[in-house]
Amino acid sequence: AQTVTQSQPEMSVQEAETVTLSCTYDTSESNYYLFWYKQPPSRQMILVIRQEAYKQQNATENRFSVNFQKAAKSFSLKISDSQLGDTAMYFCAFMKLSGAGSYQLTFGKGTKLSVIP
Amino acid sequence: EAGVAQSPRYKIIEKRQSVAFWCNPISGHATLYWYQQILGQGPKLLIQFQNNGVVDDSQLPKDRFSAERLKGVDSTLKIQPAKLEDSAVYLCASSWRGDYGYTFGSGTRLTVV
Numbered sequence: 001a002q003t004v005t006q007s008q009p010e011m012s013v014q015e016a017e018t019v020t021l022s023c024t025y026d027t028s029e030s031n032y033y034l035f036w037y038k039q040p041p042s043r044q045m046i047l048v049i050r051q052e053a054y055k056q057q058n059a060t061e062n063r064f065s066v067n068f069q070k071a072a073k074s075f076s077l078k079i080s081d082s083q084l085g086d087t088a089m090y091f092c093a094f095m096k097l098s099g100a101g102s103y104q105l106t107f108g109k110g111t112k113l114s115v116i117p
Numbered sequence: 118e119a120g121v122a123q124s125p126r127y128k129i130i131e132k133r134q135s136v137a138f139w140c141n142p143i144s145g146h147a148t149l150y151w152y153q154q155i156l157g158q159g160p161k162l163l164i165q166f167q168n169n170g171v172v173d174d175s176q177l178p179k180d181r182f183s184a185e186r187l188k189g190v191d192s193t194l195k196i197q198p199a200k201l202e203d204s205a206v207y208l209c210a211s212s213w214r215g216d217y218g219y220t221f222g223s224g225t226r227l228t229v230v
Contacts, residue, residue, distance in 0.1 A: 004159075033216055043206060044120075045160070045221035091159050095216065102148065102172045103215030107159030 002027045002094050004108035012114040013082045020067075021077045021111045023092030029053075033095040034068065034075045035105070040088040048090070051075065079113075087115045119143065121222035123209050129228045135197035138225045141190070142211030148172075149186055150219060151194050152208040160208055166192065199229045 003026045013019035025034070036048040051059045051068050058066050063080045079086055092108040122141040130136050142149050147168050152160035163182065164174040168189040177184065181200070186192040196203055206226050210219035 035218055037221075043208075043224040043226070045208065045210070045219075047218045047220075050218055093159075095218075097216075098173065102165060102167060103212070104162060104165065104173065105160075105219065107161075109157070109159050 002029075002096065002106045004092050004094050004106055006092055006108035006111050008111045009109075010112045010114070012116055013079075015082055015084060015115055015117050017082055018078060018080045019082055019113065021079075021090050021092075021113065023075045023077070023108060025073050025075065025092070025094045027073070027094065027096070029096050031096070033103075034066075035093040035095065036064070036066070036075075036077045037091045037093060037107075038086075038088045039091060039110070045091070049077065082115045084115050084117060086113060088113060121209055121211055121220055123207075123222035123225055125225055126223065127226050127228075129230060130199055132201055132229050133198040135195065136199055136227060137193050137195045138207050138209075138227075140192045140194070140209030140222060142192075142209070143213075143220055146211035146213050146220070147189070148212045148215055149192050150210045150212075151184060151192070152210065154206040154208055154224070156205070163194070196227075199227075201229050203227060204229045 032053045034051045037045045067076045089110045091110045093105045149166045151163045154160040164177045165172040166186040184194045206224040208224045210221040212219045
């Protein structure tokens with residue numbers, strides 16, 4: 001079974017600064033996908049960024065970028081120019097094609113990020 | 118496009134009572150998921166539907182939890198009888214193509230007292 005570990009339960013960052021959230025995972029698969037989801041107090045999980053394991057290039061979405069190290073099984077999220085609206089829980093998630101022929105997400109325990117004015 | 122709709126938003130029940138949650142996925146999304154998120158943890162998959170068939174329910178406590186997706190559109194998740202440890206947020210998600218990620222609803226927060 002796949003496991004996803006987020007070692008930082010809570011983090012804080014000053015507005016406009018940069019912060020990096022860590023994630024490691026354990027798998028024997030060679031083809032998979034990795035995601036970061038954001039969960040604000042409204043509870044809705046919002047997709048932040050997606051990475052395909054077979055692509056060496058790190059994914060970027062505006063102020064969000066990842067550092068994907070496949071050999072080290074590491075997938076960190078960097079948030080640049082942090083904004084107050086970035087305050088939320090951030091979940092790292094692993095996805096592979098299951099034996100039933102479907103895709104399933106496995107989540108880490110999350111990192112609570114607070115952006116300080 | 119409209120998002121994934123869930124109701125109710127909050128529910129408080131006593132232990133041993135029953136409760137049901139409703140989810141309406143994004144139109145055209147064939148796959149629907151129910152997740153349980155206990156406070157301080159990441160979401161855990163309970164059941165996955167493809168159209169109106171069950172793909173995976175290996176983590177669903179079948180002695181008390183049941184779910185259905187009639188006509189391959191909306192879905193209901195039921196708990197009967199509820200236990201204190203069922204207190205959690207129940208998230209519904211849907212996808213057109215799973216490897217691009219899921220779209221989640223806002224969840225139902227269940228408190229069992």
